[in-house]
Amino acid sequence: MENVNGHVGLVVGLNGNMAQIHFLRGKQCANCGACLTAGDNEMEIALPNSLGVKIGDRVVVDLSPKRVVQASLLAYAVPLAFLIAGVFLGGLVSDWFGLVLGVVACGLAYGILRLVDRRNQKRHSFQPRMERILEDGEEA
Structure with missing residues (x-):
């Protein structure tokens, strides 16, 4: 079918x-x-x-598989990019600061994605x- x-x-x-x-x-x-x-x-x-x-x-x-791929990229790639950026930027100060900033940045990314998800649920984007x-x- x-x-x-x-x-x-x-x-x-x-x-x-x-x-x-x-x-x-x-x-x-x-x-x-x-x-x-x-x-x-x-x-x-x-x-x-x-x-x-x-x-x-x-x-x-x-x-559409395209929408599944887009949703997967948002769910996995964006937090990973924030985590890496936070670790890298915080690592310029110290290793521990890099760890903390990476985790905070990753959490921030998930918070942003939560807001985007609420908007997309109303528009039925995915x-x-x-x-x-x-x-x-x-x-x-």
């Missing part, structure tokens, strides 16, 4: 403005963790019902998106 542009899923439930979408897992899903797994080959994800879907509708969902509803018999 996947194609080049997205995954085809089946709407299995509605809860307020959220739609529960069921997929068959693709190879690229191996360790992503963005969805709830419903079995070895299946997964489910809850998305905002931006298209007004109904139970039983088939939808194309963008599960969240998968429903692209369109498939008509009966239509292939994605």
Whole structure:
């Protein structure tokens, strides 16, 4: 149930403005963790019902690997860069100061990322998106 542009899923439930979408897992899903797994080959994800879907509708969902990579870079590379910069700059004063400044800088990076995450949650920047509803018999 996947194609080049997205995954085809089946709407299995509605809860307020959220739609529960069921997929068959693709190879690229191996360790992503963005969805709830419903079995070895299946997964489910809850998305905002931006298209007004109904139970039983088939939808194309963008599960872009690009956004997963961007989120991973933010989560790992930014704090690491702050840590290294803090250790280097603090090390100019003393080894202990470098250690302390590195840890403080890393904590600061996570604080900044927390603020960015809150903003992105409101904008759904890294969240998968429903692209369109498939008509009966239509292939994605």
